[in-house]
Amino acid sequence: MAAAAIGTLPFASVPCRNHHQLRHGASAFNAQQFSASSSHWHSANLSKSGVPRRLHAAKRVIVAKAGAGRYKVAILGAAGGVGQMLSLLVKMSPLVSALHLYDIANVEGVAADISHCNTPAEVAGFTGKDELAGSLAGADVVVIAAGVPRKPGMTRDDLFGINAGIVMELVEAVADHAPGALVHIISNPVNSTVPVAAEALKQKGAYDARKVFGVTTLDVVRANAFVAARKGLPLADVDVPVVGGHSGTTILPLLSKARPKAPFTDEEVEELTARIQNAGTEVVEAKAGAGSATLSMAYAAARFVEASLRGLDGDGDVYECAYVQSQVVPELPFFASRVKLGRDGVEEVVGSELRGISEYEARALEALKPELKASIDKGVAYVQQQQQQEAALN
Numbered sequence: 001m002a003a004a005a006i007g008t009l010p011f012a013s014v015p016c017r018n019h020h021q022l023r024h025g026a027s028a029f030n031a032q033q034f035s036a037s038s039s040h041w042h043s044a045n046l047s048k049s050g051v052p053r054r055l056h057a058a059k060r061v062i063v064a065k066a067g068a069g070r071y072k073v074a075i076l077g078a079a080g081g082v083g084q085m086l087s088l089l090v091k092m093s094p095l096v097s098a099l100h101l102y103d104i105a106n107v108e109g110v111a112a113d114i115s116h117c118n119t120p121a122e123v124a125g126f127t128g129k130d131e132l133a134g135s136l137a138g139a140d141v142v143v144i145a146a147g148v149p150r151k152p153g154m155t156r157d158d159l160f161g162i163n164a165g166i167v168m169e170l171v172e173a174v175a176d177h178a179p180g181a182l183v184h185i186i187s188n189p190v191n192s193t194v195p196v197a198a199e200a201l202k203q204k205g206a207y208d209a210r211k212v213f214g215v216t217t218l219d220v221v222r223a224n225a226f227v228a229a230r231k232g233l234p235l236a237d238v239d240v241p242v243v244g245g246h247s248g249t250t251i252l253p254l255l256s257k258a259r260p261k262a263p264f265t266d267e268e269v270e271e272l273t274a275r276i277q278n279a280g281t282e283v284v285e286a287k288a289g290a291g292s293a294t295l296s297m298a299y300a301a302a303r304f305v306e307a308s309l310r311g312l313d314g315d316g317d318v319y320e321c322a323y324v325q326s327q328v329v330p331e332l333p334f335f336a337s338r339v340k341l342g343r344d345g346v347e348e349v350v351g352s353e354l355r356g357i358s359e360y361e362a363r364a365l366e367a368l369k370p371e372l373k374a375s376i377d378k379g380v381a382y383v384q385q386q387q388q389q390e391a392a393l394n
């Protein structure tokens with residue numbers, strides 16, 4: 001298998017089958033793994049004489065090389081705070097052969113800049129609606145990071161008015177030009193933008209529930225970091241499933257299911273849960289008007305892209321939490337759960353995680369249901385209204 005031969009990006013804590021064993025190397029980029037991987041990339045880009053193989057073969061492909069990876073990733077909103085860093089991290093993946101960067105503005109410079117990294121993925125920039133189709137053609141994974149971020153005092157839901165329309169427009173293009181792709185939605189409010197995407201794809205007859213994901217990996221990354229720090233545990237060992245949604249109290253870290261097993265006092269549970277739920281606001285306030293989390297988000301999104309590619313590549317042991325369509329909580333058609341990733345996206349939703357949770361978590365689960373349900377309904381209703389308005393105009 002190609003992935004096994006060349007390795008993958010060394011993101012921490014992508015859980016194995018029995019969840020308490022972690023596939024890990026380090027808390028972040030492990031120095032040893034990184035140098036081993038990067039020497040592979042380095043040699044892949046040099047001829048025997050050591051001269052870089054720089055080609056300018058295809059139109060718009062800025063640097064074309066024979067890459068060891070075989071997957072095409074398209075990032076929409078690639079010139080943004082999340083998009084730029086995410087593009088760089090995905091360019092580092094040995095599983096990626098082509099990286100398409102799309103935005104409504106300022107993306108050519110980002111593509112030119114990233115293309116100079118001597119890793120195999122071919123990079124191409126696409127600007128504006130006329131080039132959206134080209135950016136999507138043949139994509140295996142499409143990441144949607146387009147839209148406005150929060151400013152201090154705003155909730156994620158305040159972004160709905162703008163971002164719902166952007167997500168709808170972009171997934172409609174995915175239906176037309178990359179119908180088999182996995183779609184990763186970063187744009188907030190994820191609790192509503194994922195139902196928007198699902199409904200828009202349904203209207204186009206192109207919805208496959210296994211292939212549409214709300215990216216909640218940042219909640220897991222934060223939970224792991226905060227729990228490791230609080231309990232003095234080695235970061236690489238910590239795995240906290242985070243379920244529910246991706247906003248305020250809909251974010252439900254299951255500390256009772258954290259690995260390794262650590263005793264938490266009631267006070268610790270309350271403090272850690274509140275910090276994980278409000279971590280995004282912590283960053284928004286620290287940035288004081290200059291946006292929301294971009295760097296940690298890009299790290300988390302790159303981890304999720306890498307996990308998805310490993311699933312596509314046939315690695316039978318890839319689990320991540322994500323906000324997907326499921327029946328784990330019958331009244332909530334979308335719910336973040338740990339999922340097994342495979343050749344067609346979601347292979348299994350691990351609903352068993354909700355069994356045996358603590359009383360505190362069970363109460364929090366009940367409490368989050370009305371808000372999450374309202375966010376889901378809002379997303380579905382938005383697409384239906386847009387369709388009705390369009391029909392009335394025609």
Ligand SMILES: NC(=O)c1ccc[n+]([C@@H]2O[C@H](COP(=O)([O-])OP(=O)(O)OC[C@H]3O[C@@H](n4cnc5c(N)ncnc54)[C@H](O)[C@@H]3O)[C@@H](O)[C@H]2O)c1
Pocket residue numbers: 076077078079080081082083102103104105145146147148149150159163166169185186187188190215216218219246291292293294297
């Ligand atoms: N899921 C999460 O955990 C998480 C975390 C952080 C940020 N986010 C969300 O990610 C999104 C992006 O955040 P950011 O900080 O990068 O914002 P940003 O403003 O820095 O970047 C957004 C980019 O989207 C582009 N864009 C706008 N409309 C577009 C369209 N129709 N097509 C293509 N591109 C378009 C903009 O030109 C810009 O480059 C926001 O919605 C934010 O709330 C989600």
